[in-house]
Amino acid sequence: MKANHSSVSVALAGSGGAGVMTAGNMLLEAAAAAGYYGLMTRTSGPQIRGGEAAAMVRVSTFATDAQDDRFQVLAAIDWQNVNRFATELPLGPESILIGDQAHGEPPEVFTKTGARYFPVPLKQLAGQVQGGWPNMIALGVLAGLMGLPAQALEAAINKAMKKGVEAGIAAAKLGLAQAANLDGFKLKEIPAKSSRWLITGNEAAGYGALRGGVRFVAAYPITPATELLEWLSPALTKVGGTLVQAEDELASINMALGASYGGVPALTATSGPGLSLMIEALGLGVTAEVPVVVVDVMRTGPSTGIATKSEQADLNIALYGLHGDAPHIVIAPNSLSDCVAATEWAVGLAESLQVPAIVLSDQYFGQARAVVDVPAFEKKSFHRAKANSNGQPYKRYALTDSGVSPMAIPGTPGITYTADGLEHNERGTPSSQSGDHLAQMEKRARKISQLDPGDAWASIEGEGDVALLTFGSCTGPAREAFARARAEGFDARLVSLRMLAPAQPAKLKQALAGVKRVLVLEQNHSGQFLRYLRSEYELPGEVKSLRRPGPLPFRPEEIYREIVRP
Amino acid sequence: MNAPITSPALTAKDFKSDYKPVWCPGCGDYSVLTAVTKALAMLELRPENVAVVSGIGCSSRIPAYTTCYGFHGVHGRSLPAGTGLKVARPDLTVLVASGDGDGYSIGGNHFLHACRRNVDLTYIVMDNHVYGMTKGQPSPTTEPDWSSKLAPGGTGVREFHPLVIALASGANFIARAFSGDPNGVAALIVEAVRHPGFSFVEVLSPCVTFRPEQRGWKESARPAPVAYTDDPARAARRLMTDDGFNIGVLYKGRRAPFAGLPAAPTHSLADLEGGFRL
Numbered sequence: 095m096k097a098n099h100s101s102v103s104v105a106l107a108g109s110g111g112a113g114v115m116t117a118g119n120m121l122l123e124a125a126a127a128a129g130y131y132g133l134m135t136r137t138s139g140p141q142i143r144g145g146e147a148a149a150m151v152r153v154s155t156f157a158t159d160a161q162d163d164r165f166q167v168l169a170a171i172d173w174q175n176v177n178r179f180a181t182e183l184p185l186g187p188e189s190i191l192i193g194d195q196a197h198g199e200p201p202e203v204f205t206k207t208g209a210r211y212f213p214v215p216l217k218q219l220a221g222q223v224q225g226g227w228p229n230m231i232a233l234g235v236l237a238g239l240m241g242l243p244a245q246a247l248e249a250a251i252n253k254a255m256k257k258g259v260e261a262g263i264a265a266a267k268l269g270l271a272q273a274a275n276l277d278g279f280k281l282k283e284i285p286a287k288s289s290r291w292l293i294t295g296n297e298a299a300g301y302g303a304l305r306g307g308v309r310f311v312a313a314y315p316i317t318p319a320t321e322l323l324e325w326l327s328p329a330l331t332k333v334g335g336t337l338v339q340a341e342d343e344l345a346s347i348n349m350a351l352g353a354s355y356g357g358v359p360a361l362t363a364t365s366g367p368g369l370s371l372m373i374e375a376l377g378l379g380v381t382a383e384v385p386v387v388v389v390d391v392m393r394t395g396p397s398t399g400i401a402t403k404s405e406q407a408d409l410n411i412a413l414y415g416l417h418g419d420a421p422h423i424v425i426a427p428n429s430l431s432d433c434v435a436a437t438e439w440a441v442g443l444a445e446s447l448q449v450p451a452i453v454l455s456d457q458y459f460g461q462a463r464a465v466v467d468v469p470a471f472e473k474k475s476f477h478r479a480k481a482n483s484n485g486q487p488y489k490r491y492a493l494t495d496s497g498v499s500p501m502a503i504p505g506t507p508g509i510t511y512t513a514d515g516l517e518h519n520e521r522g523t524p525s526s527q528s529g530d531h532l533a534q535m536e537k538r539a540r541k542i543s544q545l546d547p548g549d550a551w552a553s554i555e556g557e558g559d560v561a562l563l564t565f566g567s568c569t570g571p572a573r574e575a576f577a578r579a580r581a582e583g584f585d586a587r588l589v590s591l592r593m594l595a596p597a598q599p600a601k602l603k604q605a606l607a608g609v610k611r612v613l614v615l616e617q618n619h620s621g622q623f624l625r626y627l628r629s630e631y632e633l634p635g636e637v638k639s640l641r642r643p644g645p646l647p648f649r650p651e652e653i654y655r656e657i658v659r660p
Numbered sequence: 661m662n663a664p665i666t667s668p669a670l671t672a673k674d675f676k677s678d679y680k681p682v683w684c685p686g687c688g689d690y691s692v693l694t695a696v697t698k699a700l701a702m703l704e705l706r707p708e709n710v711a712v713v714s715g716i717g718c719s720s721r722i723p724a725y726t727t728c729y730g731f732h733g734v735h736g737r738s739l740p741a742g743t744g745l746k747v748a749r750p751d752l753t754v755l756v757a758s759g760d761g762d763g764y765s766i767g768g769n770h771f772l773h774a775c776r777r778n779v780d781l782t783y784i785v786m787d788n789h790v791y792g793m794t795k796g797q798p799s800p801t802t803e804p805d806w807s808s809k810l811a812p813g814g815t816g817v818r819e820f821h822p823l824v825i826a827l828a829s830g831a832n833f834i835a836r837a838f839s840g841d842p843n844g845v846a847a848l849i850v851e852a853v854r855h856p857g858f859s860f861v862e863v864l865s866p867c868v869t870f871r872p873e874q875r876g877w878k879e880s881a882r883p884a885p886v887a888y889t890d891d892p893a894r895a896a897r898r899l900m901t902d903d904g905f906n907i908g909v910l911y912k913g914r915r916a917p918f919a920g921l922p923a924a925p926t927h928s929l930a931d932l933e934g935g936f937r938l
């Protein structure tokens with residue numbers, strides 16, 4: 095078996111209680127210990143707990159947060175209902191299926207792909223170890239097929255298991271031995287290791303929030319944002335902050351506004367249904383000029399949709415959902431690890447511009463766990479302009495050139511005021527005069543439109559007269575498609591927008607100079623991103639929309655084909 | 661160390677802003693404003709250390725009429741905004757103001773959970789049994805046979821009993837006041853602010869425009885015949901059987917209030933980052 099693979103994707107499936115997620119996480123840890131990059135995503139059936147599930151682990155010599163075109167290995171502890179995941183687990187003739195004869199043959203939907211089947215008696219082998227489990231055998235088989243060293247596997251088991259470590263290791267070694275008899279997909283040696291994190295997008299967003307200075311969070315549980323909150327709750331306490339579980343999202347956002355009004359940077363995290371409930375109060379944040387950040391971990395909608403799966407279909411509501419003219423910020427991380435910087439940036443912008451900011455993450459980023467290079471953080475200093483008494487009557491909403499007016503924080507004497515969602519004059523006194531409405535409207539618009547995000551507005555890679563525009567989690571597979579095209583001598587431009595509002599037409603125009611063909615990539619049905627681009631920007635040349643609704647992720651291959659298409 | 665500066669004692673007037681209220685002449689809310697400013701003076705607070713948070717309605721216009729920090733938010737969400745503020749800034753005295761529509765209808769869910777959460781703040785509801793600001797529709801405390809344009813002949817729906825709900829939900833202090841006696845309201849607010857946890861003061865505050873018959877409340881309102889109890893079962897019986905006009909503190913509980921922001925961090929961001937490092 096030659097060590098010539100730079101990426102190997104495996105999936106481990108099984109019914110509830112089979113321990114596929116546990117084994118998947120250990121495989122990821124083992125890959126990390128061996129110096130590789132890795133990505134684990136998950137899928138599960140409709141059961142709340144138990145029920146069929148699959149852990150999808152990609153191990154690679156390069157950093158990526160995208161899934162590959164196909165899986166090299168699909169292993170199943172048992173095959174019960176695993177066929178339900180067929181569209182999420184694409185296989186090919188080079189793929190192999192691993193299963194236990196005791197649980198029958200693999201479903202036809204998998205064998206008809208041409209994948210070869212190798213039975214392994216997982217249950218029987220597990221029986222040979224006191225306290226052994228089939229998932230640990232499978233873990234050993236998968237690690238062996240990729241050529242992960244036994245020490246890395248042992249280290250991962252040691253780290254992950256609280257008890258039964260010996261048995262776990264013994265079982266995994268039996269699996270490794272089985273793999274030695276099979277044609278595997280051995281990974282290339284990896285060059286020297288950089289400093290890395292093992293992190294989920296939800297944890298990354300939480301950490302970014304704290305880096306940005308957030309010390310108050312109020313939220314209501316919702317998939318797939320819950321883990322973000324569960325990470326933040328103890329973390330906030332450690333850094334002198336707190337998390338309040340609110341009674342609903344109406345309360346979450348209003349609590350966050352209350353805390354922020356008090357001078358404490360505040361955030362809430364939710365998904366589409368919750369964002370829908372927060373919209374009215376976001377308008378309050380705009381009018382009363384109270385900073386607040388909402389992380390929307392998007393799932394398929396509308397309504398309850400597919401609660402556990404990803405889609406990029408909240409773009410419209412994030413950009414245009416607020417009633418009235420309500421300038422605000424919308425930021426989208428474009429990689430799993432960018433969830434840190436993007437969220438931190440959103441907090442900084444919200445604070446310095448005294449405005450609500452929405453971060454559009456999604457289920458794919460949020461619930462995926464990956465080995466990533468530790469990001470280099472720019473030293474940015476964003477802070478809220480705070481007012482002090484100068485003996486003059488305080489104008490909370492003073493019409494400054496920048497549109498930003500220093501904010502009085504409760505406790506500061508001499509400049510008390512009432513923050514108001516009613517239209518007001520400079521002093522904050524409610525006003526129904528057209529002049530005040532216009533002046534305050536322009537002030538609020540000004541602070542957003544004058545914002546210069548520098549290079550942070552997008553990531554731009556490559557040259558050439560074909561450009562692909564995208565945002566969020568579609569960026570990962572696009573990057574991989576570009577790398578393949580480049581490897582074949584075909585260069586093109588990838589522009590992944592991070593700042594969605596305010597739009598940056600001049601910057602995009604420059605980025606697209608000389609482009610003849612534009613591809614617009616997004617994961618939703620109606621082409622929300624395309625419509626947004628068409629209304630806010632000028633797109634040169636021929637424009638093609640590449641889109642489909644969630645939850646199936648784009649695969650690098652299909653994007654690659656569109657890029658190199660003559 | 662500098663010698664402590666003793667600022668001159670403030671009077672009620674120092675807590676009243678120079679904005680002219682939008683309220684109709686004779687509206688009960690004027691007296692509630694007076695009572696709030698008196699109470700703050702009696703509590704020897706300073707305006708910058710007090711925040712008045714409200715929703716939307718005639719009654720909810722109260723923050724800007726004080727010289728305190730004010731937050732005039734969206735309809736029904738005064739309690740969440742006040743909760744966030746108090747949890748984030750435990751050093752402030754937080755008064756939350758609502759009307760019966762704002763607090764019991766659109767904000768009803770927050771009322772239940774604010775009572776159970778027991779954050780140390782004072783919730784003042786100016787109850788006029790009507791939606792004043794939107795010009796005379798029935799509210800949750802409106803009598804079922806009160807006829808209006810929106811519900812000719814009445815709603816036929818029984819009233820909501822805020823005090824009983826508050827008790828059942830865990831409020832730590834429950835009082836009923838009548839705006840016709842601003843000094844009495846002020847004294848109740850003082851007690852409410854001093855009592856730890858969630859203190860609820862329901863103020864009967866007539867809407868002279870849409871419920872002119874409420875001018876008659878001054879004949880009905882009277883001091884509660886017995887002193888407050890700290891026994892929830894006894895309080896429940898009394899609240900269920902009174903006619904809605906017993907004025908005074910009716911219940912005081914002993915639950916520990918909800919914790920605010922911790923005083924100091926125990927870890928650095930680098931410590932947290934360590935959790936991700938390989």
Ligand SMILES: Cc1ncc(C[n+]2csc(CCOP(=O)(O)OP(=O)(O)O)c2C)c(N)n1
Pocket residue numbers: 716717718719720735758759760761762763786788790791792793794799867
């Ligand atoms: C979301 C929303 N729905 C409806 C309204 C309209 N509205 C404004 S005040 C109000 C009722 C206020 O009644 P109440 O709280 O009893 O206060 P009052 O005016 O009687 O003091 C309503 C329905 C609104 N402002 N916002």
Ligand code: SF4
Pocket residue numbers: 682683684686687688689718719788792793866867868869870
């Ligand atoms: S409508 Fe009623 S509640 Fe509103 S200000 Fe007039 S009297 Fe007061």
